[in-house]
Amino acid sequence: MSRNSTTGNMLDKAALILDAYHPSGGELRLSELVARTGLSKTTAFRLAGNLVRLGFLEHAGEHYRLGNHLFELGSLVSRRLDLRETALPFLQDLYESTRQTVHFGVRDGFDVVYVERIHGHDSLALPSRIGGRLPLSCTAIGKALLAFCKEETCDLDTRELPRLTPYSITDPVALRTALEQVQVSGLAYEEQEAAVGVSCIAAPVFAGATVVAALSVAVRQQQFRPAHLAPAVRTAALGLSRALRNGVTSA
Amino acid sequence: MSRNSTTGNMLDKAALILDAYHPSGGELRLSELVARTGLSKTTAFRLAGNLVRLGFLEHAGEHYRLGNHLFELGSLVSRRLDLRETALPFLQDLYESTRQTVHFGVRDGFDVVYVERIHGHDSLALPSRIGGRLPLSCTAIGKALLAFCKEETCDLDTRELPRLTPYSITDPVALRTALEQVQVSGLAYEEQEAAVGVSCIAAPVFAGATVVAALSVAVRQQQFRPAHLAPAVRTAALGLSRALRNGVTSA
DNA sequence: TCGTGCTGTTCCGTGACATGGAACGAACTT
DNA sequence: AAGTTCGTTCCATGTCACGGAACAGCACGA
Numbered sequence: 266m267s268r269n270s271t272t273g274n275m276l277d278k279a280a281l282i283l284d285a286y287h288p289s290g291g292e293l294r295l296s297e298l299v300a301r302t303g304l305s306k307t308t309a310f311r312l313a314g315n316l317v318r319l320g321f322l323e324h325a326g327e328h329y330r331l332g333n334h335l336f337e338l339g340s341l342v343s344r345r346l347d348l349r350e351t352a353l354p355f356l357q358d359l360y361e362s363t364r365q366t367v368h369f370g371v372r373d374g375f376d377v378v379y380v381e382r383i384h385g386h387d388s389l390a391l392p393s394r395i396g397g398r399l400p401l402s403c404t405a406i407g408k409a410l411l412a413f414c415k416e417e418t419c420d421l422d423t424r425e426l427p428r429l430t431p432y433s434i435t436d437p438v439a440l441r442t443a444l445e446q447v448q449v450s451g452l453a454y455e456e457q458e459a460a461v462g463v464s465c466i467a468a469p470v471f472a473g474a475t476v477v478a479a480l481s482v483a484v485r486q487q488q489f490r491p492a493h494l495a496p497a498v499r500t501a502a503l504g505l506s507r508a509l510r511n512g513v514t515s516a
Numbered sequence: 517m518s519r520n521s522t523t524g525n526m527l528d529k530a531a532l533i534l535d536a537y538h539p540s541g542g543e544l545r546l547s548e549l550v551a552r553t554g555l556s557k558t559t560a561f562r563l564a565g566n567l568v569r570l571g572f573l574e575h576a577g578e579h580y581r582l583g584n585h586l587f588e589l590g591s592l593v594s595r596r597l598d599l600r601e602t603a604l605p606f607l608q609d610l611y612e613s614t615r616q617t618v619h620f621g622v623r624d625g626f627d628v629v630y631v632e633r634i635h636g637h638d639s640l641a642l643p644s645r646i647g648g649r650l651p652l653s654c655t656a657i658g659k660a661l662l663a664f665c666k667e668e669t670c671d672l673d674t675r676e677l678p679r680l681t682p683y684s685i686t687d688p689v690a691l692r693t694a695l696e697q698v699q700v701s702g703l704a705y706e707e708q709e710a711a712v713g714v715s716c717i718a719a720p721v722f723a724g725a726t727v728v729a730a731l732s733v734a735v736r737q738q739q740f741r742p743a744h745l746a747p748a749v750r751t752a753a754l755g756l757s758r759a760l761r762n763g764v765t766s767a
Numbered sequence: 768t769c770g771t772g773c774t775g776t777t778c779c780g781t782g783a784c785a786t787g788g789a790a791c792g793a794a795c796t797t
Numbered sequence: 798a799a800g801t802t803c804g805t806t807c808c809a810t811g812t813c814a815c816g817g818a819a820c821a822g823c824a825c826g827a
Contacts, residue, residue, distance in 0.1 A: 274813075275526045275785070276563070280570045286592055295804065305787050310805070312527070312785095319531045327804085331593045333624050339590015340647020341537055342582045349646075354637040361612065373584050383634075386605040395600075396591020525784075526814065546775065556816050561776070563814095578775085 278304055279312055283321065283331070292328035339396070344371070348478060349380050351508050352470070356383055356480060359501040363494055366483040368393060368465070370406045372414070372476075375424065377407045380478070389463055389483060392429070400427045402440055405455035405467035409479035412447035413469045432457040452495055453479070457486055464489040468502035472509040480505070529555055530563050534572065534582070543579035590647070596622070599729060600631050602759050603721070607634055607731060610752040614745055617734040619644060619716070621657045623665070623727075626675065628658045631729070640714055640734060643680070651678045653685055656706035656718035660730035663698035664720045683708040703746055704730070708737055715740040719753035723760040731756070 273281075285293060285301040293301070299309045313329055316322035320334030340346065352369055360367045360383050369381040376398035392399060401407030426435045434440050447453045456464040467481030480502055482494050524532075536544060536552040544552070550560045564580055567573035571585030591597065603620055611618045611634050620632040627649035643650060652658030677686045685691050698704045707715040718732030731753055733745050 274566065276530055276566045276570065279527055279530075280572075283589055286589070296802080306804085307787055307806090308785080315525065315527045319527065321531075331589065333593065333629065335586065336590045336593040336596055337629070337647045337649070338534055338537070338582060339587045340645070342584070342587040343542060344581075345587055346645075350639075353634060354639070357611070357634065357636055360608070378584065378588070383604060383608065385608055388601075388605070394591070394597075396588045398588070547773085557775085558777090558816055559814080 275312070278302070278308065279316060279321075282309065282312055282316065283335075286331055292325065292330045294327055295329065298329065345380050348509075352381065352478070352480070352505055355501045355505040355508070356381060358504075359480065359482065359497055360384075362497045363482050363484075365494075366391065368406055368467075368481045368483060369478060370404075370410075370481075371478045372401065372407075372410045373398065375401050377401055377404055377410060377479075389460075389485065391460055391463060391483060393459075393483075399459055400429070402426045402435075403429045403433050403455070403459045405453045405465035405481045406479040408444060408447055408453035408455065409467040409469040409481070410476055412444040412453065413471075413476040415475060429459050430457055430461050432461075434458060452491075452499065453481075454491060456489065462486050466491055466494050466498055468498045470502050470509070471506040477509070526563070529553070529559060530567060530572075533560065533563055533567065534586075537582055543576065543581045545578055546580065549580065596631050599760075603632065603729070603731070603756055606752045606756040606759070607632055609755075610731065610733065610748055611635075613748045614733050614735075616745075617642065619657055619718075619732045619734060620729060621655075621661075621732075622729045623652065623658075623661045624649065626652050628652055628655055628661060628730075640711075640736065642711055642714060642734060644710075644734075650710055651680070653677045653691055654680045654706070654710045656704045656716035656732045657730040659695060659698050659704035659706065660718040660720040660732075661727055663695040663704065664722075664727040666726060680710050681708055681712050683712075685709060703742075703750065704732075705742060707740065713737050717742055717745050717749055719749045721753050721760070722757040728760070 281302040281304065282298055285298055295306070295310060295313065298304075298313060299306050302309060304312070313322055313324075317324045317329070317332070320332045323330050323332045348371070349369070356367050356369055364385060366382065366384040366389050368379060370377040370379045372378070377400075378398045379393050379395050382393060382395050393404075399407070401411050426437065426440065427433070428435050434443065451468060453467040453469075454465070455467070459465070462485060463483055464486050465481045465483045467479050469476045470478040470480060480498065482498055484494070532553040532555065533549055536549055546557070546561060546564065549555075549564060550557050553560060555563070564573055564575075568575045568580070568583070571583045574581050574583045599622070600620070607618050607620055615636060617633065617635040617640055619630060621628040621630045623629070628651075629649045630644050630646050633644055633646050644655075650658070652662050675688075677688065677691065678684070679686050685694065702719060704718040704720075705716070706718070710716070713736060714734055715737050716732045716734045718730050720727045721729040721731060731749065733749055735745070
């Protein structure tokens with residue numbers, strides 16, 4: 266018996282293998298899978314074989330990589346699908362009027378998950394990535410989502426606020442007052458709180474009365490002119506919110 | 517014993533559940549899952565519970581939907597990740613210069629899988645979708661991929677060519693000659709072969725000497741002016757190919 | 768107020784099958 | 798040649814996934 270606390274069933278082990286890829290993509294050898302998952306060599310081998318057969322993994326020579334099927338399934342996640350489709354034109358508008366990196370994300374737990382991210386040739390060195398997640402408190406999008414979440418699912422005071430840069434807000438009261446300013450202005454700001462040298466301005470996106478997402482523009486700190494960006498961000502968010510209200514919002 | 521030919525193991529059944537969502541996303545009730553998968557009610561219930569616990573499924577009231585975790589994993593599929601990131605700026609350029617729907621796809625088997633698709637407010641009614649797949653023979657991107665696949669993994673003659681519209685090419689020899697024209701011109705065309713009223717022009721993207729993807733522009737049939745679009749498509753593809761050659765191609 | 772049909776859920780005995788240790792072959796370093 | 802470390806195969810053991818049956822909640826209509 267490997268002293269793994271809860272050994273779990275076959276599915277759990279398969280998920281362990283898939284989650285071994287979290288760090289930064291790439292490819293993994295069988296032995297690396299064994300090391301990261303704690304599974305026995307035999308089990309990892311058999312499970313990986315099964316995952317390959319199902320298309321969740323691909324077996325390239327000595328290496329395993331995440332498979333096509335995952336990409337296809339991931340693209341079907343319903344809320345994301347509809348949201349992205351209707352949001353894209355507005356994000357394009359925003360990009361064209363600012364020519365800066367544009368983000369679009371939704372909330373999941375106490376993170377923002379990025380659904381879309383468009384940029385030109387001069388992409389910033391950002392920790393954000395489509396499908397990636399960052400703490401709500403460290404991003405403009407996160408603040409926009411937090412400030413307008415009606416239900417009090419925001420027990421911020423009980424949580425330890427993470428720190429990504431020296432500028433990250435870690436004091437709950439400081440965050441509270443920042444959120445109040447977001448509520449009155451309808452815009453959320455973030456200055457080097459997620460990555461040094463990068464600042465953001467974000468606006469919430471509503472479907473009816475509830476926030477479902479937020480969009481933002483990220484620029485280099487030295488070029489950060491909120492007054493220049495604010496109108497474009499606001500109009501994009503409003504336009505998208507209107508489209509969502511009129512559109513066929515199934516759920 | 518359910519007369520299911522190969523009963524399969526637990527993983528297969530989990531994959532059955534996930535694949536039940538293929539058609540057009542949305543949400544499914546437990547009974548619908550049972551109907552689509554052929555699993556017993558008990559098994560489906562237990563597996564769905566496991567999948568929910570792992571984040572592959574979400575349980576919203578009476579319904580199950582594909583979960584966040586799938587989206588995140590799908591975004592990690594390595595080749596897609598790098599490819600999309602470097603391709604995006606060039607796709608943006610292409611969109612801005614044409615203001616038409618831009619597609620970006622890779623090959624998988626005898627389908628093209630769409631990695632990116634950007635458009636403005638006037639989106640066409642297209643069967644393409646990010647993460648979705650269409651037959652190679654019915655799309656401009658597919659022809660571009662086929663024409664330059666060096667290895668003879670293209671046993672076109674043995675395959676039945678699918679038909680999406682009355683204009684789809686179903687004759688292997690007709691396809692052959694079309695592909696030869698693609699090889700000499702470096703551009704692939706498609707007129708209403710995937711969707712009535714829509715035509716495309718595509719160009720292959722190379723990493724070194726092998727095609728890795730293709731990009732295209734889709735326009736309404738009545739506006740289809742290949743000569744207008746060709747230069748933009750070609751330059752985008754060449755620029756991206758150059759970026760891929762220079763870029764940090766890990767694998 | 769009962770039926771009747773549909774749901775989603777729990778329980779449990781049984782046996783198929785996932786499991787991990789051991790052994791094997793290959794490739795590579797010492 | 799002896800030592801790695803890798804991927805792969807084999808097999809006896811016992812766990813755990815299985816599905817039938819029974820239960821529970823709900824919406825019907827009689």
